[in-house]
Amino acid sequence: MPNSHKPQFLKPLLPDFHSGVTIPLGFFTAHRREDKPENMETKIGRYRSNLGSDTRRQETHRRLERFHHST
Known part of the structure; x- marks a missing residue:
């Protein structure tokens, strides 16, 4: 059970939101x-990303x- 004084990392998915997390x-x-650098776990593998790098984050998102979309 999460502590009420600490923010939860993942928000629940909204009804019309089909994939991913916010x-x-x-x-x-x-x-x-x-x-x-932070590690990101995804369905398709493990990526190493610097959260300060908008370009790398945007490319990973694309x-x-x-x-x-291909699955």
Whole structure:
């Protein structure tokens, strides 16, 4: 059971939202570190991404969208 004083990382999926998860902006900005790469777990593998790099994050997002549309 999650602690009520700590924010939950993953928000529940909305009824018309068919895939993926959303990360609350407050959680993301509070826990983001530009100098520390983060690991992301996905259905198609494990990626190493620097959250400070918008270009890399956007490219990863595009790849995941293409993968989900092809399945």
